[in-house]
Amino acid sequence: MAKGDNITNIIDHVLYSQEDIQEMCKRLGQQLTQDYAGKNPLVVGALKGAVFFLTDLVRNMDVVMENDFIDVSSYGDGFESSGKVTLDTDVKADVKGRDVLIVEDIVDTGHTLKFMEDLLLQRGAKSVKCCALLNKPARREEDVTVDYYGAEVQNQFVVGYGLDYLNKYRNIPYIGVLKPEVIKANLNK
């Protein structure tokens, strides 16, 4: 392997190990199993980041469900959201009368979650709740509720397990804090 190709070189320190994440999935899965029993929820993963979390989460839910995906973009410069959200790929299912559970990797400003919740409620969803792996309330700009989350994080840039920086590093199997110099190096480009 060429020097510098190892993706974990960009990690300052590990925040949540693979074991920590599996514990979170187990705990959340048990809670969701209770709360969604008999409801046949429509579990909607927010592409792309949430895919990694969703696949582990739903395998911890002993509930009959249907799965769908939505892709919305929050434009920004890689680490700051502009607040402008657009719908790139819609859900396929008719959400009218359904109990919808949105699965997110992280809720940061809340613009993305607000957009998805408003859209699904406008279409007549019976309930819309959110399960996020990470919640970053210090950055909140919208009044949204993260009904279920794995952990609350401080205002630091985290990558891995679906979380990206410039669409990279999602495949790191744990969650780590990005080295500040990686951001600085990209700012100067």
Ligand code: PRP
């Ligand atoms: C990330 C993340 C959330 C959103 C949270 O998605 O997956 O969907 O940002 O930020 P917010 O609370 O400030 O809106 P992104 O739009 O970067 O797409 P990705 O999942 O493809 O990385």
